[in-house]
Amino acid sequence: MVDLYPQMFKRKSIRDYYLEPLEEDMLQRIREQIYKLEPLYGDIGVDLKIMSHDKVNPRMMKKAPYYLAAFSEDRDGHQTNIGFMLQQMDLFFSANGLGSCWQGFPQPKKQFLENSDKKFVIFIAFGKPKVQLHRTSTFEFNRKPLSKITDIKNEDLMEILEAARLAPSAINTQPWYFKGDNQIIHAYCSQPNILKALVLNKYVKIDMGIVLCHIKLAAEHLGKTVHFVSDDVGREKTPRRYEYVTSVKID
Ligand SMILES: Cc1cc2nc3c(=O)[nH]c(=O)nc-3n(C[C@H](O)[C@H](O)[C@H](O)COP(=O)(O)O)c2cc1C
Structure with missing residues (x-):
């Protein structure tokens, strides 16, 4: 495979x-x-x-x-x-x-x-692509820096968060934010303002599924097991103007 x-x-x-x-x-x-x-x-x-x-x-x-x-x-x-x-x-x-x-x-x-x-x-x-299929470096990705999408500082999670950072999203909005520690990552999505929400609401939810897929694949690549859970602490920590989506338990 x-x-x-x-x-x-x-x-x-x-x-x-x-x-x-x-x-x-x-x-x-x-x-x-x-x-x-x-x-x-x-x-x-x-x-x-x-x-x-x-x-x-x-x-x-x-x-x-x-x-x-x-x-x-x-x-x-x-x-x-x-x-x-x-x-x-x-x-x-x-x-x-x-x-x-x-x-x-x-x-x-x-x-x-x-x-x-x-x-x-x-x-x-x-x-079949008519253009070059792959990027040659992660610098070619137009993405927010890690500091804008997480306050997690734990080095052990950086490889996983880097994979999350590079995930694609509709109009490249990157609507995600992550909190947590070495055992768990809480995932939040930004709530678009009312005007943008009419167009973006559906896509923001799809984007969150995309980024969770990147987190899972990266964690598994590092030999970890992943469980998606609804976590009360994660919910309580929801940043302003964000919505709690799920938490990723990493063992
Ligand atoms: C849910 C979703 C919908 C998208 N819809 C379109 C689309 O209608 N047309 C388009 O050209 N790109 C679309 N994209 C691609 C994004 O614009 C693209 O993923 C983003 O700009 C990041 O660029 P990259 O995928 O080349 O890294 C969509 C992406 C996502 C995740």
């Missing part, structure tokens, strides 16, 4: 693709990977479908040959769950020489929207 960890330090959003179909064995590997994805909340029903571009209305975006469409039961936490699952795919594509990009605007064409009994949440576009 490919180690997704190194991908977090070199992946980037790809928006230019060759439109030719992928080889059948690559599509088969992608289907197998989709089957193996780990959910954040295993009790929320999810339906993931590969769609070719003729099934998608790309809106203002450049066409990609394929889209991974996420449908979900409409329950608390479903957007965060989708962020967590599909980020594993974003990294998988990067590890397999394919480009990908989260896409908030495109929608499935009407007949395909009705293809699932679940609610459409978001797409990840993917395919």
Whole structure:
């Protein structure tokens, strides 16, 4: 199995693709990977479908040959769950020489929207990249410094927090903040102001799933075990204008 960890330090959003179909064995590997994805909340029903571009209305975006469409039961936490699952795919594509990009605007064409009994949440576009696939250094990531996203000083957690820092987010808002100590990381998301909330609310929740995926993969890479828990102390420590999401227990 490919180690997704190194991908977090070199992946980037790809928006230019060759439109030719992928080889059948690559599509088969992608289907197998989709089957193996780990959910954040295993009790929320999810339906993931590969769609070719003729099934998608790309809106203002450049066409990609394929889209991974996420449908979900409409329950608390479903957007965060989708962020967590599909980020594993974003990294998988990067590890397999394919480009990908989260896409908030495109929608499935009407007949395909009705293809699932679940609610459409978001797409990840993917395919063979027309541009360079990877960044060559983490300096190429346009991200906030660690000091802006956490007050944790524990050296043991820095590698994990660095992986979190590099996570992608809608319009690169990086809405996360982390508190905690060496055993636990509490995750918070910023609350967009009322105007921005109309557009951003859904994406902020997906972004949180993405960053939690990076935290889990980094901790596991370091040989740790991760449990997501709801923690009263973490909730009490919620910074102003942030919302408590979850805590990550690291053993
Ligand atoms: C939930 C979500 C939605 C996104 N929607 C779009 C989109 O509609 N169009 C687009 O070009 N990029 C989209 N992106 C990509 C972000 O703009 C990109 O991840 C961010 O700017 C960081 O850049 P990087 O992924 O190259 O590191 C989206 C990202 C996320 C996480």
